[in-house]
Amino acid sequence: MTYLDGFVLAVPTANKDKFVAHANKGDDMFIDFGATRIVENWGADTPKGHTTDFPGAVEARDDETIVFSWVEWPDKATRDAGYAKMMAPGFEDERMDPEKNPMPFDGKRMIYGGFEPIVTHGDPSDDDYVQGFLIPVPEDRREDYRQMAGDAWDMFKGYGATGVVEAWGDDVPEGKQTDFYRAVKAKPGEKVVFSWMTWPDRATCDAASEKMRNDPAMKMPDDMPFDGKRMVWGGFEPVVVLNGKR
Numbered sequence: 001m002t003y004l005d006g007f008v009l010a011v012p013t014a015n016k017d018k019f020v021a022h023a024n025k026g027d028d029m030f031i032d033f034g035a036t037r038i039v040e041n042w043g044a045d046t047p048k049g050h051t052t053d054f055p056g057a058v059e060a061r062d063d064e065t066i067v068f069s070w071v072e073w074p075d076k077a078t079r080d081a082g083y084a085k086m087m088a089p090g091f092e093d094e095r096m097d098p099e100k101n102p103m104p105f106d107g108k109r110m111i112y113g114g115f116e117p118i119v120t121h122g123d124p125s126d127d128d129y130v131q132g133f134l135i136p137v138p139e140d141r142r143e144d145y146r147q148m149a150g151d152a153w154d155m156f157k158g159y160g161a162t163g164v165v166e167a168w169g170d171d172v173p174e175g176k177q178t179d180f181y182r183a184v185k186a187k188p189g190e191k192v193v194f195s196w197m198t199w200p201d202r203a204t205c206d207a208a209s210e211k212m213r214n215d216p217a218m219k220m221p222d223d224m225p226f227d228g229k230r231m232v233w234g235g236f237e238p239v240v241v242l243n244g245k246r
Helices: 013-026 028-032 076-087 139-151 153-158 202-213
Strands: 003-012 037-045 064-073 111-122 129-138 163-171 190-199 232-243
Touching: 003 013, 003 076, 003 163, 013 028, 013 037, 013 064, 013 232, 028 232, 037 129, 064 076, 064 190, 064 232, 076 111, 111 139, 111 153, 111 190, 129 139, 129 202, 139 153, 139 163, 139 190, 190 202, 202 232
Parallel strands: none
Antiparallel strands: 003 064, 003 111, 037 064, 037 232, 111 163, 129 190, 129 232, 163 190
């Protein structure tokens, strides 16, 4: 995996089945244009935070559930070429037709962007439980963050994690209503990291979180390369996984 698009959206909880059907039909178009894998994850544990959180990131209502998703591409060039074809004048595909494949959520509040993976470890399965993160990192601390995240993998693996991906914001647009920058209350000079860690199941993830709270090795360094108070996190269960050619 060398490039990815990350998405966060709010879907009416009652529309879960409609969302899964819409994603299975519409996401297949990305595969046609060269994407190697697409994963849509339904919110299972997305608590409200004191400063930032997933519900706030997409202005979610009480009757909505957070979806955390990504599209994997072999490289940025393939991704850009795919989008160019989809956005070209005269392009038509019923998978993008709002009448034939209606969108069961408010697309105006969806946040999205392109990210460059800087840490990738493990061998996750398609049905693994997903912990998703959005993290504001000063642009000049990229290497410090990458080093810290890479070094932490052995510890998380010891707790039962099956994989981790840390991806650096590369093509992250500012939105009119919502965007990744607002999600983490980014300051000037900060980039957004789109990240996830996978676990064999939620029980393993929850048990690991409890152990880590009492583990001296989890003591945060004095010079953290990001502001943890503005980090967004939550737990998700995959509902759509599409694999293309690799």
